[in-house]
Amino acid sequence: MGSSVKSSSPITTHVLNTGDGVPAERMALSLHRLDPHMAIWSLITIGNTNEDGRCPELITRDALTPGMYKIRFETGQYWESLGQSSFYPYVEIVFTISAADQSFHVPLLVSRSSYSTYRGS
Template structure:
């Protein structure tokens, strides 16, 4: 698994900014848009580790140009902490034109807000 994680061209890191900790044990999924049928195909599912990261989301061989989305199950995460979030989930949609590059999608979240950006 470590070799797959190191070679993955796509990574994420989720931070619980309300408590100042990584968002551990959050479910997420990765999808790619079928541009002909205009439907999302699920590629992989995962759960963040204790550091809020989910390594090995996709292999370099299957990472092709196109539109992708990462769906973070934020509502379920907050429920496990005994709290209610305004957002039941967060979807981050992004376009990959050069799959040779490395892409990092961080999610910074609290109960009532979130932000993301393209990291390196």
């Protein structure tokens, strides 16, 4: 049963295993922000996707500031947990937030040999 609770996080994601046509459940991921002065990534949070392929609480509205962010998805571990191999050990999606009062949905469509993303709504 999927989650119908709307996330309060201004950054959300939804991971779909397109090879099997199911949500990518229990995929580890992490959210990072680029420090513009040091040019290094700072870890904000870590989590796992739920039974619907979502990780609803990535960041609070108060913690969101304009800047460059990335979500790192541990795709290799996910496929390994299913007893399969994958060409991509991880996927990093880097994006820029210019207005912190908006919401940002960053979906990932993944198979063992490909992935795609887009800015969702």
